[in-house]
Amino acid sequence: MRLQRIITATAALAALTTLATACEDPAKPAKPAASPLASPSAPAAASPTAAGTGTGAAPATLAEAQAYIRKYTPCEDLSSDPNDSRVNLSGYNPVGTSGITERGVCSGEKAQGEIVIHMISDMKANQQAEKDHVTKRLAEGYWDAGLYDPVFYGKTFTAFSRKTETALALAKSDLRALVCNPDFTVPEGYKKEKALVDGCVLTDFVNTRDGKGSPVKGSALPSANSIEELRKLVSPKAVDCTEMLVTNEHIASIDYLPVVGRDVQGAGIKQRAVCGQLGGATRATNLNWLDLVADMKALQTVSKDSQLAEVGKQRKLTQSKLMVGTNIAVESNNPAVRKELYKLGFLRVDCEPAFSAPAGSKIQKAQVDGCVLTDFERPMR
Structure with missing residues (x-):
């Protein structure tokens, strides 16, 4: 039972477009039985003025993008140095590709809280590059490609941080995370907006590998009398x-x-x-x-x-x-x-020691100590 190993779940990678090293997918896993997060979902239409991008932020320079981000989370010591040692920038698409015109790095208040900012001249080309990357990784067997490490999109720039707390802070802004994995479904209660490329969606839901991303509300369990x-x-x-x-x-x-x-x-x-x-x-x-x-x-x-x-x-x-x-x-x-x-609405009983599920999965208390009810299923090992 795939989510017999519990549901509610979801995921993203994006905009730094094709993160080969800095935001690369982990070691190749086997595709799980079913994605309990996970039937494909057609993105809902956004307002005409914001379709395919974040709904408000449209800075023209790195400094203006920094000023916008600082409304929600620390973003200090901005630098456009291509050799900035705070982040391994070699894994990101270079400036001049995928619509990227300029790149900057600023620091958050905690370790790994650095934010990578890309100024984008062609947002559709940037989103298409991300979709192409995810599609390629999926074909290689990486079922979770594009589900984690969300990249946030504005109208003219993108922002990415490995720190969950920073990503959650960015999600409170007008920026939206791009997700192009067909097994992703935006959980109830979160925004879902149309991206500029088919097969992708923009959302304020944050899915992270540490399981500390956006919370998902549990749902009523089904019942029957016979x-x-x-x-x-x-x-x-x-x-x-x-x-x-x-x-x-x-x-x-x-x-x-x-x-x-x-x-x-x-x-x-x-x-x-x-x-x-x-x-x-x-x-x-x-x-x-x-x-x-x-x-x-x-x-x-x-x-x-x-x-x-x-x-x-x-x-x-x-x-x-x-x-x-x-x-x-x-x-x-x-x-x-x-x-x-x-x-x-069924959930799987999971009692394995040290069980954890990614953000976006449904998790409810079981009636037995040491167990949970969930729709998340690990890949078969």
Whole structure:
């Protein structure tokens, strides 16, 4: 369950256009099962006067850009020296490319709080270069390209800082972060504006790798009063329940390993059904378990015990993940199914030690200590 490993999540990189070193993506990860952040989203239209750029800031010089930024966060000792040692500028596109006419660096109040400023003559070309960079990285397998380290756009300049606190301060201005990753969705409550290039969006949402970016409000968990009601809730939007067997007996196969084992009632389940084709002469197909839950704390405890038993072990692709609502649960080992369940409001129970999720992911308190409910799923290792 992809976000059975919890939802709400999101992400960005941008404007310093194609940051090869200073703002480069980390070591190549495997693409997660589903992006729980993560269905593509069409950017909403912005006001005609601001479409594709920040909504207010239009300084003509580096000094004016500095003055604007200083309204929101420290930006001292501005320098346009190409050899400025405060930031590794070799990773940024050079002045004279991607519409960049001038570059400056100023210092924030804390380490790594430096801000890189680019004056831009052709904003569309700059945004297109960022989109091209993200598209290239995605093709190389970097699923999180462009989701983190946001670059903020004004009408005539961009600003970037690695410091989360600085990025959050910039987000309170009229500047907007450009995101060109198709798996990004602007969380509810944040601004979403049309960029100058298709496939990108401008937002005041800050997604960062340290998980301390913009907060996302949790949402109400789904519920159902019967197995049939649960079936209608998840089928056909998420689970194929064309064939469903209602039974409290333990059903497992070499293809699908549910979280809940033989003691169904001991796991707090009042009624259980399995959707899909059971194995027999042929392998099982599309098995997903639907649960009407009488004791959610007991069910989450079973999930916690199962997860802790697997710590340090190789994850099995056949192992299902537990997605829960208020009084219902679904187990699935299919990332695509989990992705759709996240959209319906289900969250995954995650009890692994030192769990963390990027900003933009949904995280709620579980009923068991040491666990959370989330729509974030780590890539398979």
